[in-house]
Structures are given as structure tokens and as C-alpha cells.
Amino acid sequence: MRNYACLALLFLTAGCATGPVYENFNGSGASCIKGGMANVFKFYADADAHVSITHVDGVASKSGFSTVCVAPGVHTLRVNAVTLCCSSLSDLALExxxxxxxKINAQVRKIDGQSHMAFAITEEAAGGLLIVEERFAKITGGGGLEMAVPLINVSPAMVSPK
Structure with a gap:
């Protein structure tokens, strides 16, 4: 009987821990950002990552792999990127x-012999994707991640859509 009481208490208190959830901005000038599932072949062959947006400006996002929409300006997105070998939870401050x-894509890359999660922030444009910038996060030994200063700011160049 005591076990049932503990189990009932656990279920009753489980819902009390939820906090605010980010609501998409739908006003004038709204811009949308999406993560997404990696192509299955590239996930296994090229270490492409599945990317989800977990927080927008410190508020939990309910979107996961869906799209979040924000007002123009600087926003901090917490992005979770998962590959076969590792995962990365990184905060990206974006204009x-x-x-x-x-769209945010991610892929594991070796830089000077060390694994990094490379985030490509692209803008959907006619005829392809326009790379806005790339950011790199150093993957540390214990599976943890430490955000690195951007190593490369890519000048805009047209690339073919994935």
C-alpha cells in the first residue's frame, strides 16, 4: 500500500514542474527558424546531425523539430544536435x-584533430540556401560540450539545397 501511495504522489507532483513555453511570434516582420531530421544516409555516412530547437531566449520551446518564429533582432537559441557518436547542446546568439x-544544420567535423559540432545557419532563398554563418562547438571528452568562439564567419555564398 505504501508503494502505491508513493507512486500516486509522484504522478500528482509531476505536472507541477512545468514552466512557461515559448509562443511563436506572429507579428509584423516575423522570421522563422527550423531544425530538422538529417538525411538518413548522411546521418550514418557523413555524421550529419538531427537538430532541434529546445529554447528561445531562455524559454522552453515546444517545437522540437518544428519551426519557431521570432521578431527581428538578436535571439539566443538553445540547439540540440544529435549524431551517432555524440550530441551537442549549444546556445547560439543569432541576428x-x-x-x-x-534553417540550422549540424555536422561533426575534425578541426586540428579534435571533434567539433559545426552549425550552419542558412537562409532559404530562391535557387538554394544562402549560408549566413557557421559556428563551431568543441566536443569535450566526457560527451559534454563547450561553446567555442566562432572559428569561421562565412561570407554569403549560394549552395545547393539539401
Whole structure:
């Protein structure tokens, strides 16, 4: 009987820990950002990552792999990138322009013999994706991650869509 009482208490208190959830901005100039599932072949062959947006400006996102929409300006997105070998939970501060569609892709890359999660922030444009910038996060030994200063700021160049 005592076990049932503990179990009932656990279920009753489980819902009390939820906090605020980010609501998409739908006002004038709204821009949307999405993560997504990696192509299955590239996930296994090229270490492409599944990317989800877990927080927007410190508030939990209910979107996961869906799209989040924000007002123009600087926003901090907590992004979870998962591959076969490792995962990365990183905060990306991004300057978001109005009325744009962005996508965040990630891939494990070796830089000077060390694994990094490379985040590519792209803007959907006619004829392909326009790379806005790349950011790198150093993957540390214990599976933890430490955000690195951006190593490369890529000048805009058209690339073919994935």
C-alpha cells in the first residue's frame, strides 16, 4: 500500500514542474527558424546531425523539430544536435532579419584533430540556401560540450539545397 501511495504522489507532483513555453511570434516582420531530421544516409555516412530547437531566449520551446518564429533582432537559441557518436547542446546568439526563413544544420567535423559540432545557419532563398554563418562547438571528452568562439564567419555564398 505504501508503494502505491508513493507512486500516486509522484504522478500528482509531476505536472507541477512545468514552466512557461515559448509562443511563436506572429507579428509584423516575423522570421522563422527550423531544425530538422538529417538525411538518413548522411546521418550514418557523413555524421550529419538531427537538430532541434529546445529554447528561445531562455524559454522552453515546444517545437522540437518544428519551426519557431521570432521578431527581428538578436535571439539566443538553445540547439540540440544529435549524431551517432555524440550530441551537442549549444546556445547560439543569432541576428535575425525580418521576414526571413532560416534553417540550422549540424555536422561533426575534425578541426586540428579534435571533434567539433559545426552549425550552419542558412537562409532559404530562391535557387538554394544562402549560408549566413557557421559556428563551431568543441566536443569535450566526457560527451559534454563547450561553446567555442566562432572559428569561421562565412561570407554569403549560394549552395545547393539539401
Amino acid at each position: 535575425i532579419n525580418e521576414n526571413k526563413s532560416y
